[in-house]
Amino acid sequence: MAILVTGGAGFIGSHTCVELLNAGEDIVVMDNFYNSNSRALDGIRKITGKDFKFYEDDMLDIAAVDQIFAENDIEQVIHFAGYKCVPESVQKPLMYYSNNLRGTFNILETMKKYGCTKFVFSSSATVYGIPATVPVKEDFPLSAINPYGSTKLIIENLCREMYAADNTWTMILLRYFNPVGAHESGLIGEDPNGIPNNLMPYLTQVAVGRLPYLNIFGNDYPTPDGTCVRDYIHVVDLAVGHVKALKKLEEKPEVRVYNLGTGHGYSVLDVVHAFEKACGHEVKYQIKPRRAGDIAMCYCDPTKAKEELGWEAQYGIEEMCQDSWRWQSQNPDGYATEEK
């Protein structure tokens, strides 16, 4: 019996594979390397000292997905695969809907065909749209404010409707806040295609000299220092959250939803300063106009995950910055860095 991890070579996927293998689970990994690299798989093997089956496949290829289920006894699926860049989704909505939805349909249809009914989905805090208050709780109203968010919301709704129609499914929807950090080994980490869109990879690339300075998008928000506040969470904490969710999958069929965040908000400037401490030098930045679509404050109430999953974030902003820096400084060009 194995767990299928789609998108297992990606940032959150690779860290989750490590935690699953460390917990003694048997995994089968699938990835098309669209926004990931085979060296992440080498990193997982090196960190854990364990091997696993890997399929270089695209979830849009239903015959390939079918073959994975035919060749393995898949009992649970953790579904990370998908496009994830918000501004790109605004430019290319059809591409996002087509990939994220059709791919997920293929996974769910194949699960149904093979009688596999345990599903963990990578959702996002984006499903809260513009929250009226913080901290954000799981029962807050949901809305989508960009195509990427729409795909997450549609898949969440689909899971609820599939369960309503057939209550043998167990669906766990994990709403991630802002994942950062890297494995402490420095062997796996975040390596986005092109110029990073998110704060931490941009910051680390400035610190390592790949980019000249950080643009801080707005310092006139109604927050303590004027820059936006987010709930940054160490990717290893997030990965452990998936291991806990798998245990929950075994309890009884239902749909469960959890926020995975620390519950603490840090401003962009807080992160910059914590990062400067971690890397030991100043990081240049310039204040720029607000970025379209940003909200002033977003952080979660993680109580439900603590009470029901027995999960709580262990790492603080210092470790997040130290581990992000270790990864980037050891791998200035990410996975393209030449091995010494």
Ligand code: UFG
């Ligand atoms: N920021 C900068 N400069 C940058 C990049 C980001 O100042 O170069 C600021 C943003 O304006 C924002 C904060 O840093 O205030 C965080 O921005 P990120 O892009 O890192 O993260 P977001 O909160 O915008 O987005 C994240 C995920 C999305 C998810 C969204 C809502 O990346 O996938 O949270 O949950 F949809």
